[in-house]
Amino acid sequence: MTGDRKDARAGLRRLADALASDILNAPEGEILAEASEIYGESEKMAADLRDLFERTMNEPKKAKLAEARAAMSADRRKPATVAQLDPIEARRRLQDALAKDPTTARKFTLAARKSKGLSDEDVKGILEDLEELGVIIPSSESDEKR
């Protein structure tokens, strides 16, 4: 045999193919006996590979979870639209909202309806509650719709 060194890669591939075929066709008992000789604890080798498989199975689920977490934390980082309003704009928005929704307006005192006797924080608090209840559209969204 010449031992064509220029074609070592092809030679290694042929060897891999031939031995892989032998391994696929060998009886189970023979494979298990050889596994003990090669890996020592063949049960541990099998357990490690099962674990590798389960990790591969769970990778897409983990990626989706990470995506959802990222979306949630991005949501948390969004600035509160009401908190950013200046006090005059907040009072105007509250009055507009109550004027457009008489049912809700009736639930407020006259002072509240006129935004009188309310601190700036009270006004913003009411606006936030109305946004959460869906009575009014958050200011950033209503701006986008304009």
Next chain:
Amino acid sequence: MSVGDPAKLVRAPSEIAEAIRNLTPADWARLCRIADLHAMGRPIGGDDLLQEAFRRALDGERKCPISIDAVRFLAEAMRSIADGELKKTQRQPVLVPLPGPGDAETAIAEPADPRSTAEELIGGEQEADRLRSEILSLFNDDQIAQIIVEGIMEDIEGEELRSLTSLDKTQFDSKRRLIRRRISKYLRG
């Protein structure tokens, strides 16, 4: 549930997962050894090769006909992935669009050539050559085994290979068992 033309029935990814979960310790041993063999002389490890085969099977990127058992399917997938890894070193350079007429002139970044450099190719060949020599040297104490290994590498198989050794079938099969055990041990390090 597998669906489609009965002649082309393939397992659904969930069926592949089920089949893999039901592999026996002997099946895992076969896969582990075959992974090491196909990773031999390639730029990827045996466990990575097996994991990539799992991934492609689960993604549906590789279809497993229901007539083929999971071990043979994964073995063939690993072989194909290993070949692909090697071919990556010979792939074509990336094409980048040139600015059209009238476009503002901008500096075009020189794309990296994904092909291996001549040095890397020579390095890969030298590595394969070194590995070939090391494998042959595993049988320095057994000239017949060495002839068989060298014969397989040179594409001699079956009766022709056996005739080089003057062994009967039983002796020849026993020698091949010795060869595969010794090489698997060497590859596991």
